Amino acid sequence: MALSMRMVGSCVLQVVRPIAGGMKRHVHSLAKGLVQAGYKVIFASPRGPFAEELEREGFHVSVIPLRGAPHPLYDYFCIKKISELLRKKRVYLIHTHGYRAGWVGRIAARLAGTPAVVHTAHSSLLHNPWPSWKAKIFLRLDGYLARFTDQIITVSNDLRRELIEQGKIPPALVTTIYNGLKFDSKSGLTGGNIRTELGVPPQTLLVGTIARLAPQKGISVFIKAASCLKHRADVRFIVVGDGPLRQAIEREADLLGVPVIFTGFRKDIPDILRGLDVFVLPSLTEGLPYVILEAMGSGLPIVATRVGGIPEVIRDGETGILVPPGSEEDLVRGLVTLLDNENLRRNLGAAARLHVMQNFREETMIQQTLNVYGRLLHSKTSQQPGAEKESSRPQPPFNSLV
Secondary structure (H helix, E strand, O other): OOOOOOOOOEEEEOOOOOOHHHHHHHHHHHHHHHHHHOEEEEEEEEEHHHEEEHHHOOOOOOOOOOOOOOOOOHHHHHHHHHHHHHHOOOOEEEEEHHHHHHHHHHHHHHHHOOOEEOOOOOOOOOOOOHHHHHHHHHHHHHHHHHHHEEEEEEEHHHHHHHHHOOOOOOHHHEOOOOOEEOOOOOOOOOOHHHHHHHHOOOEEEEEEEEOOOHHHHHHHHHHHHHHHHOOOOOOOEEEEEEOOOOOHHHHHHHHHOOOOEEEEEEOOOOHHHHHEEEEEEEOOOOOHHHHHHHHHHHOOEEEEEEEOOHHHHHHHHEEEEEOOOHHHHHHHHHHHHHOOOOOHHHHHHHHHHHHHHOOOOOOHHHHHHHHHHHHHHHHHHHHHHOOOOOOOOOOOOOHOOO
């Protein structure tokens, strides 16, 4: 959808919590695409590497004290600062990412009278390492905030169903826009030799996973599965990433006697993927992880768990192998199936790459989001030809927000 002359230069505020990994990549790619489409993009974000990267690229970043966990005092200051920013910069559309940014950002937009409000849910509220009662409260809050949200975007249909069925959000308000990768003719096919750096011989099969080392990623299941295959001299295992469980997972690997290479955080993910023979994603919960798209785009055969949006990307037996979450026995069976069949590895990897290139492209994600923005801005400008009027969204009393 092309921007009308009234929409060119419209100021859009992106609100994020401390982010890394897939959400960071999504937001970063979207911001650059919006600028190319003619929008002025600014950010509200906590201090950190992402905010610094954005500033180096010329984006205006307003620093907010938004933390990973709810905190009444810090959240109050976030709402106050975002509301002031929305008014000062005359922001026409606010787009929040993740549940924490979604809470403070949408309340601030309500206070500032921002015409258009968009929220993206990147992960499940129900499947997180907190008590189920707390998750249900959070989901109910998300459902309440939907009353003054113009469009909610989910990165998978699984997340969309959760918000509709558990959050009681009207289906028409929620749309799915898949994450996407940027491809060129050589994407995923050339690069450095990470195997040489790691000391892995060419004839050895290298099985790896890339993830934040947190409970929901299921890395302990991967380590247990690896322990069942440690007798195979032709296989090595690698875990790429860092996080709160790193020391515990390394201890578990030592206790089980598994020959696992732990690299910690790495920026050269494409090179690492090109060095693998099999990619594993043992997550217990997911939205739509970028790393699964990257592994498929690199032509890798994959064993992944049947959670979140993963089955929407991997067709079991066609573009990868799906197994139940939390089961090392099923994970081992999937791995052995691939390790013992070179032709299957080659065929699944080729099919996975083709599937992602045809259906999960970055430019599609950006264009679909632009379509949402364009529709909302066109609707709002049509409703408000002169002086700005009250938004047409249902307006609950302010004192019910606090």
